Amino acid sequence: MSGKIPKYFINDLLFRTNIVDLINTRIKLKKNGKNYQTNCPFHNDKTPSFTVSYEKQFYYCFGCNKHGNAIDFLINYENLNFVESIEELSLIHGLSIPFEKNIISEKNNYFKKQKLYLLTKKMSELYQKNIMFTSSAYDYLTHRGISRNMMQFFCIGFASFTWDLFYQKLNIKKEFETELLNYQLISINQSNKIYDPFQGRIIFPIHDKYGRTIGFGGRTIQNIFPKYINSTETNIFYKGKQIYGLYQVKKKNSKPKYLLVVEGYIDVIMLTQNKINYVVSSLGTSITKEHVKILFRNTDTVIYCYDGDDAGRNAAWRALKITLPYISDKKTIKFIILPENEDPDSIIKKEGAKNFQLRIQNALTMSKFFFKNILKGINLSSNDDKFYLSVRALPLINCISSDTIRIYLRQILARIIGILDDYQFEKFLYQQKQKNKILQYKIKQTPMRTLIGLLVQNPNLAYLVTSTKQLKNSKIKGIPIFLEILKTCSENISFNTGQLLEFYRNSKIINILKTLSIFDHMIVEDKIQNVFLDLLKSIYKKDLEQRQEHLIAKERTNGLTIHEKKEIWSINKKLKNS
The missing domain is CATH 1.20.50.20 (DnaG, RNA polymerase domain, helical bundle)
Structure with missing residues (x-):
């Protein structure tokens, strides 16, 4: 890999880089004699075993044996590949990478990324300029309570309702339009018209840690579904690795005491406007492992604050489960539980910044939230x-x-x-x-018990069932319980197992459900959906066979009506094709 970039350039980068400063901006180092020490970021380190040498420009952990120079540290700590670590150091020192002439792919990839940075920056500027020309968009933001200062601080813009309108209003050059098409930032529809995927939406630029625009979030100001969309992933934008608002937080405080994680762009902006200067969002998506790693690189305490509805509470519980492997004696999480149907934007408008700060101070500890839910x-x-x-x-x-x-x-x-x-x-x-x-x-493991057990343990399987009309009058034992659970899961699509059991707490079937909720079916996770559908299909078949037997027996004794004859003909056909 190193042969793709001249060795002299790599050596020059390492000569310019002070490894102590590089690491100290990410994890706090303490002077210990000639060297610097801290707890190792690569394993659960109880005592400082991670040593950084200024003289050797080298780090070494006596616990897990991780070691290397500045490039190795970036590869291991930031999860970068070799070329990306060189890009990172080059950016720090304001240098361009002089790729060797005979190398094409990495060079092209590097320059494509640089071009994307320029295009997204230019588009962001145009969106910002456009909002001042569009009263409906500007009025929407002011109606939401967002000040002009916040619009500027977060670089908020607007994409016109058609590309032609945007193109003409801002005097966009044809060459720039062609570049946007080439890099798929805009597209051509089936009517051969150019369109912006964000048209008719408020634009929230997403920045990386250096302030470069890498993508956009868009919020419709009309009744268009979906309400929010994000940029498609590119060479510079990966949704699962980006934190909205983190750049703005770091502008105000390079080492924030907390990071408050909320769901939406406007939540971030409104809380920041109210002097809560450590608010971020995971772009409206569920928290990922990468998000957690980034959050903990920038603070020791993460506070999750989601909307006060079922979806928000479920998101908080998912965030807890994803974050648990990353907490330590130094890294911790807390939770703010908002009132029913409130979000951070609405509650701070009702209560004011001072009362919201009290909510932050009284945030539930990880252990309290954990046991409250479980x-x-x-x-x-x-x-x-x-x-x-x-x-x-x-x-x-x-x-x-x-x-x-x-x-x-x-x-x-x-x-x-x-x-x-x-x-x-x-x-x-x-x-x-x-x-x-x-x-x-x-307990004999019958197909019906397995079917109900899988549904209890995975309530989201309900969406796979398109119709249960055939089973309404079924005589198969357990069908009424299955249909009852299926109906509840279908009507409460965000239910997890705990919520489902709570729903039936005082019912006659609660003990059956509890037993099946911990029943080990020994089915690997990625096969659960297929097994569930196969079981359902076999029960449909069994129900048809039972009805077929009943009709055959009746035919021998009393004969069948015309309707029943048609029915048995239909059953025979279905069983033949099953």
């Missing part, structure tokens, strides 16, 4: 429920790398269950596991 639907007077709680909680607790936090959460779990002694806690878990194995052995 205890939903649990009856602590029932040993079966206690075991179900441990089955749900322990895998999540065990994925935490910090021994201290893991032990602390296990102790809380044991106290909740009512066991104070570690040995007794392990004994309880063992006994319940054995009891559960015996129960599973006793």
Whole structure:
């Protein structure tokens, strides 16, 4: 790889780079004699074993043995490849990479990226200019309470309702239009007309850590679905790796004490306008592992604040599960629970910045939020429920790398269950596991039980079922329970297993559902959908066969009506084709 970039240039980059400064901007180093030390960022390090030498321009971890120069550090810490790490250092020092002439692919890729940066920057400027010409867009933002200063600070713009209007109003040159088409920032539709994917939308430019525009988010000001869209992914824009507003946060404070994660662009802007200067968003998408890594590179405390509806609460729980492997004795998360049907934008307008700051100060700790959610639907007077709680909680607790936090959460779990002694806690878990194995052995694993169990454990499977009309009058045992659960899951598309069990807490079928919710079907995750559909198909077939047998028996004794004869003909045809 290094042969693609002249060695003299790489050596010059390393000569210009002070590895201590490079690493210190990402993780805090402390002077220790001639060298600098900190806890290793590459493994769960209890005592500082990561050493950086100014003299050698080299780092080394005595714990996990990771080592290297400035380029290696960027590759390992920022998850970059070799060429991307050279680009990063080149950008820091304001240099262009002199690719060797006989190398085509990497050189072309590099220059394509540079061209994209220029095009997105120019488009961002045009969008910003355009909003001042468009009263409907400007009025929309002012109606939402966004000040002119915030529009400028976040570079907010507007894409006209047609490309022709945008093109003419801003005197865009034909050459620039051609470049935008070549790089697919604009397109040609079936009517052979040029269109901007963001047309008719407020534009929120997305910046990287250097302030370069890498993509856009767009919000419609009319009743157009979807309400929000983002740029398609390019060589410079990867949605799962970008944090909206982080550049603006770092402009105000290079090392923020907190990062407050919200759902939307306007949430970020309105909270920032109210002097809460550490607000970011994951572009309206679910938090990813990459997002978590970026957040923790920039702060030690991440506070999740999602909308006060079912979708927001589910997003918070997903964020917790994704973040758990990355928390440590130094890195932690908190949660703000907003009132029903409120979001950060609406609540700060109602309560004001001072009261919202109180919400931040009183944010739930990770452990409180964890147990608040995992205890939903649990009856602590029932040993079966206690075991179900441990089955749900322990895998999540065990994925935490910090021994201290893991032990602390296990102790809380044991106290909740009512066991104070570690040995007794392990004994309880063992006994319940054995009891559960015996129960599973006793319960015959029929296709219907498996079908219901899969649905209880994966409520989102409901969307795969297009019609249940045929099963309405079915005599197959378990069909009424299946149809009842299916109806509930279809009407509550965001339900998880815990919410489903809570829904049926006081019903006659709750014990059946709890048993099936922890039943081990031994089906690998990527096969669950196929198995579910195959089981449903076999039950449809079984129902047809039962009806066929009934009609045949009736024909022998009493004969069939014309309607019944048509029905048995139809059943025979379906079974033949199944």
